[in-house]
Amino acid sequence: MPGRPRKRAAILRAAAEVFLREGYERASVDEIAALADVAKRTVYNHLADKEALFLAAFEAAFDRVNADMLAALDEFPDDPGDLEHDLIAFGRKLAGCHLDPEVTALRQLMSSEATRHPELVSSWRDRGPGRVAALLAERLGKVTALRIDDPVRAAHHFMALSTYEVQFRATDARKPSAKQFDAAVGDGVKAFLRAYDRHA
Amino acid sequence: MPGRPRKRAAILRAAAEVFLREGYERASVDEIAALADVAKRTVYNHLADKEALFLAAFEAAFDRVNADMLAALDEFPDDPGDLEHDLIAFGRKLAGCHLDPEVTALRQLMSSEATRHPELVSSWRDRGPGRVAALLAERLGKVTALRIDDPVRAAHHFMALSTYEVQFRATDARKPSAKQFDAAVGDGVKAFLRAYDRHA
């Protein structure tokens, strides 16, 4: 592996770690350089200034996390055998993503810089949950057992019901137990089915 | 009105405004003092340091917006005549709170300081949405037209369905139109009723 891109990757990884841990203002370029095991000058060699460093690191971290999010969709079979079971499995995967510390830290970081960088928010929404909703809508629309007028809205309802409570407690000091987690997701999915299943 | 408490109130109001606009780190005590029309020394006279100033201002701002949130519950009648209509009215009020710029700014501020002040998050949750959920659960449990096993969970489902999409777009540059807003809330409430109404 060539030297230059390796340095750049190390810088972005370190920057993501420090920015996520400290927030934009509290993060220092010195610490990032030290963590990347690189001279500060090298950082400024790759990225013009702290701002550019932040945006690039955020972008990279988002891509990484978002891949997991979209991968959850593979959990959802094209032709579900046991619909409730499959939906619960998918809902767990989806809700589980929201518990990932990197995800919650990224959300917080985005939130705190939302005023200065509104494009971060819209990009996150469109490429993240918005994308998940669109893809999920496509799949739900094909399930004949469901009566769905507006697939995108139904997808949102599914996401809301399966993840609301988990997100609610995601920032809590002590995470919900596996039992609470499963119950929250399971009950959410069951409510979704009562609202959308033809014979429920 | 006596002078001293008036100064204190002015300081807290100014602090809230600046902290909400700039975030903790970017906010400067100088600006807060100027906005409160007060000498910097006076600020430090009332609050020990920037940290205490922040916590006090946050607390005050939270109490203010949270009162609106809890007031939304009054929208919900003890004995609903037209359940769907009443639920939609309540849902709109609830979702509307999430569009208030001060509310979104407060959430962002809490988010960005969550690591340093986890107690802010749990206090927010317990006294805010958690409280709403508990009170709403109480009311929902009394509505005989609904089949509800776990009232608190049902309350969460109601909150999720009626506010998810609005919160989803709350940080968007251009707010959703009234039509979109009403449709999102209305469809959410209808889904809730399909899931919980005895004869649906």
Added chain:
DNA sequence: TGCAAATTAACCTCTGCGGTATACTTTGAC
């Protein structure tokens, strides 16, 4: 192997902010 580009370490400067000190003025309760 040689050379050009990248990297490094060690400074340096400049700015902004938290917090304090001083010396003076205002305010309000008795």
Added chain:
DNA sequence: GTCAAAGTATACCGCAGAGGTTAATTTGCA
């Protein structure tokens, strides 16, 4: 009206961090 408590203006200190400079060194590639 007095006088102590509170407020004000201004200057100041210390510190931390962004970003630049330089000169020496390493690295990758022809």
